[in-house]
Amino acid sequence: LAKTTQPISMDSYEGQEVNITCSHNNIATNDYITWYQQFPSQGPRFIIQGYKTKVTNEVASLFIPADRKSSTLSLPRVSLSDTAVYYCLVGDGAGGYNKLIFGAGTRLAVHP
Amino acid sequence: NAGVMQNPRHLVRRRGQEARLRCSPMKGHSHVYWYRQLPEEGLKFMVYLQKENIIDESGMPKERFSAEFPKEGPSILRIQQVVRGDSAAYFCASSPGTGDEKLFFGSGTQLSVL
Numbered sequence: 265l266a267k268t269t270q271p272i273s274m275d276s277y278e279g280q281e282v283n284i285t286c287s288h289n290n291i292a293t294n295d296y297i298t299w300y301q302q303f304p305s306q307g308p309r310f311i312i313q314g315y316k317t318k319v320t321n322e323v324a325s326l327f328i329p330a331d332r333k334s335s336t337l338s339l340p341r342v343s344l345s346d347t348a349v350y351y352c353l354v355g356d357g358a359g360g361y362n363k364l365i366f367g368a369g370t371r372l373a374v375h376p
Numbered sequence: 377n378a379g380v381m382q383n384p385r386h387l388v389r390r391r392g393q394e395a396r397l398r399c400s401p402m403k404g405h406s407h408v409y410w411y412r413q414l415p416e417e418g419l420k421f422m423v424y425l426q427k428e429n430i431i432d433e434s435g436m437p438k439e440r441f442s443a444e445f446p447k448e449g450p451s452i453l454r455i456q457q458v459v460r461g462d463s464a465a466y467f468c469a470s471s472p473g474t475g476d477e478k479l480f481f482g483s484g485t486q487l488s489v490l
Contacts, residue, residue: 298478307380307467307481308419351418363432364479366411366418 268352273371282339284370286352289333295354297328297335302349302369311350312337339372347374378403380470380482381450388488389458397453397485401470408451409469409479410443419467425451426473455487463489 269287276282288297296315300308312319314326314335325338339346349369381400389395401408406427411419424432425445436443440458445451455462465486469479 305465305484305486307469307484308479309481310478313478363409363421363424364419365421368418 267365268354268367270350270352270367270370272368273373275373275375276342277375278343279341282342282346282372282374284337284339284350284352284372285334286337287334288352288354291332291354295332297326297332298353298355298364299324299326299337300351300353300366302351308351308366342372342374344374344376346372348372380468380480382466382468382482382485384485385483386486386488388490390490391459392457395455395458395462395487395489397455397466397468397487398450399453399468399470399482400450401468402480405470405472405480407471407473408445409471410451410453411467411469413465413467413484422453458487458489460489463487 267290296313298313299311301311302308312321312324312326314328316328316332319326327336337350349371351366351369353364355364380402383398387395399408408425410422412422413419421435423436423443425443427445428447440456442454453466465484467481467484469481471479
């Protein structure tokens with residue numbers, strides 16, 4: 265599975281847009297890019313997944329350039345409740361399953 | 377539609393005792409994953425199971441740890457003769473196994489070894 269690199273921590277303020285970039289230089293052709301959010305004492309929660317270009321849902325947007333060696337999770341107008349750890353993962357579900365490899369993630373702190 | 381259910385939420389054991397962690401996947405999901413998380417760290421993959429089969433246990437310690445997912449009932453992660461280093465949060469995740477790559481996680485079991 266491709267290794268990912270993302271910032272250890274980020275700070276923002278309520279109402280701002282937050283962009284978290286993840287590098288995955290060794291991403292394989294079949295790999296998807298998935299982002300999870302984790303609050304303290306809870307399991308990770310799926311946010312968004314994409315393969316190329318741009319994906320948007322009710323929570324976030326995911327931007328993936330043509331070379332797919334990086335991706336950017338965009339959280340519009342963050343609130344205090346968006347304070348969490350965000351994980352970027354890549355995997356292809358080879359063999360019909362997806363052994364997700366979590367890195368340390370990015371700790372986002374949203375301030376009033 | 378209930379999510380992934382893990383119990384107990386907190387488990388306290390003394391060194392040398394056994395710990396049993398249970399995980400009921402989401403309805404319709406036949407694939408279960410177990411992860412371990414130490415404080416301030418990311419989740420570490422332990423094992424992947426389908427009903428009655430262990431598919432990938434490459435992240436499981438070779439001794440004292442075992443996992444099962446019987447035809448009926450929840451998946452069980454068993455830790456024998458626990459040591460203080462086993463203290464961690466253990467998360468279970470499930471997926472439908474249809475090629476959809478999203479995993480749905482439970483709230484975890486916090487194991488504390490005294």
